[in-house]
Amino acid sequence: xxxxxxxxxxxxxxxxxxxxLKGKYKLFLxxxxxxxxxxxxxxxxxxxxxxxxxxxxxxxxxxxxxxxxLRWFTMMFSNEVQRDEMMRVLRNTFAIxxxxxxxxxxPVIFAILLQEIRSTKFxxxxxxxxTLPNFISWVLVYSFAFMMFAVDNGFVxxxxxxxxxxxxxLNILASDNHTWLAMTLWGVWKGLGWGAIMYIAAITGIDxxxxxxxxxxxxxxxxxxxxxxxxxxxxxxxxxxxxxxxNFINNGLDQYFVFANAMNMSNIEVLxxxxxxxxxxxxxxxxxxxxxxxxxxxxxxxxxxxxxMSKVVxxxxxx
Amino acid sequence: xxxxxKFSLFDVINYTVLTLFTLACIFPFYYLFINTISNNDxxxxxxxxxxxxxxxxxxYKHVFQIPGLTLAAGVTVARTVIGTALTVxxxxxxxxxxxKNEMWGRRFWYRFLVITMYFNAGLIPxxxxxxxxxxxxxxxxxxxxGIVSPxxxxxxxxxxxxxxxxxxxxxxxxxxxxxxxxxxxxxxLITPILATITIFSAVGQWNQFYDTLFLVTxxxxxxxxxxxxxxxxxxxxxxxxxxxxxxxALRANLSIMPTPTSIRTTVSIIVVIPILLVYPFFQRYFVxxxxxxxxxx
Numbered sequence: 297x298x299x300x301x302x303x304x305x306x307x308x309x310x311x312x313x314x315x316x317l318k319g320k321y322k323l324f325l326x327x328x329x330x331x332x333x334x335x336x337x338x339x340x341x342x343x344x345x346x347x348x349x350x351x352x353x354x355x356x357x358x359x360x361x362x363x364x365x366l367r368w369f370t371m372m373f374s375n376e377v378q379r380d381e382m383m384r385v386l387r388n389t390f391a392i393x394x395x396x397x398x399x400x401x402x403p404v405i406f407a408i409l410l411q412e413i414r415s416t417k418f419x420x421x422x423x424x425x426x427t428l429p430n431f432i433s434w435v436l437v438y439s440f441a442f443m444m445f446a447v448d449n450g451f452v453x454x455x456x457x458x459x460x461x462x463x464x465x466l467n468i469l470a471s472d473n474h475t476w477l478a479m480t481l482w483g484v485w486k487g488l489g490w491g492a493i494m495y496i497a498a499i500t501g502i503d504x505x506x507x508x509x510x511x512x513x514x515x516x517x518x519x520x521x522x523x524x525x526x527x528x529x530x531x532x533x534x535x536x537x538x539x540x541x542x543n544f545i546n547n548g549l550d551q552y553f554v555f556a557n558a559m560n561m562s563n564i565e566v567l568x569x570x571x572x573x574x575x576x577x578x579x580x581x582x583x584x585x586x587x588x589x590x591x592x593x594x595x596x597x598x599x600x601x602x603x604x605m606s607k608v609v610x611x612x613x614x615x
Numbered sequence: 616x617x618x619x620x621k622f623s624l625f626d627v628i629n630y631t632v633l634t635l636f637t638l639a640c641i642f643p644f645y646y647l648f649i650n651t652i653s654n655n656d657x658x659x660x661x662x663x664x665x666x667x668x669x670x671x672x673x674x675y676k677h678v679f680q681i682p683g684l685t686l687a688a689g690v691t692v693a694r695t696v697i698g699t700a701l702t703v704x705x706x707x708x709x710x711x712x713x714x715k716n717e718m719w720g721r722r723f724w725y726r727f728l729v730i731t732m733y734f735n736a737g738l739i740p741x742x743x744x745x746x747x748x749x750x751x752x753x754x755x756x757x758x759x760x761g762i763v764s765p766x767x768x769x770x771x772x773x774x775x776x777x778x779x780x781x782x783x784x785x786x787x788x789x790x791x792x793x794x795x796x797x798x799x800x801x802x803x804l805i806t807p808i809l810a811t812i813t814i815f816s817a818v819g820q821w822n823q824f825y826d827t828l829f830l831v832t833x834x835x836x837x838x839x840x841x842x843x844x845x846x847x848x849x850x851x852x853x854x855x856x857x858x859x860x861x862x863x864a865l866r867a868n869l870s871i872m873p874t875p876t877s878i879r880t881t882v883s884i885i886v887v888i889p890i891l892l893v894y895p896f897f898q899r900y901f902v903x904x905x906x907x908x909x910x911x912x
Binding site for chain 2: 319326334338339340342344412421426428433434436440454489517542568571584588591
């Protein structure tokens, strides 16, 4: 490659400038088709926000729909029934997200525990198998859950019955007991190994001399973990914590959608699922859009909040 | 050091905890699998718990006789291959373009792109837009919306920035255009990150479920994930399938007669097998990917 440089007679900087000037619009034009796609799928839907001002039904064009102004927005909290419903959905969202934040230390602990294993083979085995659930879909997770916990012939029920610990099978999936916790635990099952990867990498990046020096100074295993490993992981943990704050009300739909049933609906219905239920299942497009808009605005606020926190804590923005 | 060989109480607890969690992670895979290859009668009575019994493979033959399942497998493979290929090329190209300071409005367009990672209009407006664009009951709905992915583009951009600029500059001096430089010089340099993206994108496409749920009613475009979801939820559709898929002669033999459980588990295993097959190969790539992603967020 250096022979290429040698061919240039003089003024390489000038020639580069000319090249760059010519490239200015050319580069943009190459990117343009892709930017159009971004516009179509991420910005154009914003136009759909006007549906929140109409009493819109899918078959009738918007021009013939009744204009209702901000009725859907005021409806969210105006009458008591609806207010209770919103509070229930918000409570579910906050509870599940908070539990998610609480359990976000699990991958940290897992990474530290794994680090303390001396057998490389065992370490790799654990890492391989615990990361696997991250790569399967929530539909498949539900299929697993069904086989393991179903009321008739689920593995867990069969095991407990055989052991004589229970007399009648437990209906774990179609029950409203500890729904928040169950959802959190499924999240842990699926995401723990994957979540730990980054911390494992962070630990690998810690200078081994630190451990040696600590050992010379007489620090035991736990002191080494507490004074060297943990501080080495904390910066990574903060980044992810901040990101999870930005996504506090975005639980996603997949997990709750597949696990939802008539029994647990009142506790599993997070905002994303609620929007789906009123919009797609009940065809109340106007109200669903209004709720979507509120959600988008709140998550935008949370994003700026998280971004500000990131700037203060680590002097770098996330967007 | 003497200390190193001591197996403390902490080690015992540590090994136990990690072993138990690892077992919890893989046991469901194993449990479903042994149920698909055992006597269906024993399986439906919940007698297959830790090891297979009376091994038979008829379930795999039966599910592929289900009308639509082979087609769904084809649709899923097609969306995975085409979608991934386009996403990888687009991510590579855009990641490269966004490292070019001279691009008109680079900073603006980059933000224009990245902000979509955090902010979206919401489900209903998205659905109505897709419908207005004619992307309902349309195979393109599986491909086009995913081509431009901000996260992948960030990965590539970060990676390109870490490669030496001199290589690109010397090619410029030789008169190579941007596209030539991209294909001939940048692409070979960024193959590791493209491998990571290929994996993420392929797994994402394979596992995607809700675009079918929202946008597709035509059974010719159903994907495996969607079909599995239906089997999990609609007892009726499973019963219907059982009637169609097994001939009358089979029905006498309980050990290989399809049951709702056998259909669900077998389809589950079919859905998961491709992931298991590629998993050992891609495991080493995703660590790199997730690290770069984390740095830039």
